[in-house]
Amino acid sequence: MKAAWMLLPVLLLGGGAANARDIYCDVNGGGSPDRTREWFVVNANARKPQLPGQTKPNTYCSITYSSLGGMYRPIEIVTPPKLGDVKTGHNRLFYRSVKNGEDFVAIRMHRVGRTGGLESSIFSYRIHVTDKPL
Secondary structure: HHHHHHHHHHHHOOOOHHHOOOOOEEEOOOOOOOOEEEEEEEHHHHOOOOOOOOOOOOOEEEEEOOOOOOEOOOOEEEOOOOEEEEEOOEEEEEEEEEEEEEEEEEEEEEOOOOOOOOOEEEEEEEEEOOOOOO
């Protein structure tokens, strides 16, 4: 038991490096597709490598979508952004921008509902692009 108490401070202090990493993407809101969510993204040019051995930083932020019944079609981009670049793949939405400012994107997700019926929902995001980590 005494060894466990001695190990605890080492574990708490050792996690400081992971906590010191900058945050480049954050989405506020979830659940129903009926409202516009806020998505905070750091400019792709303002990022730095965060993993040991990494030479380039990740430039895209992504949101992953899931459904109990699965998806029956790929995600569609309904309203493309004006400032940045967007792409979809493997039930994910990817966004990046090299310009600061406000942007907007809307997508349509096609999924199989709980009863086996086909459903479609539109998700919209107000994107805030900044040049400082969140």
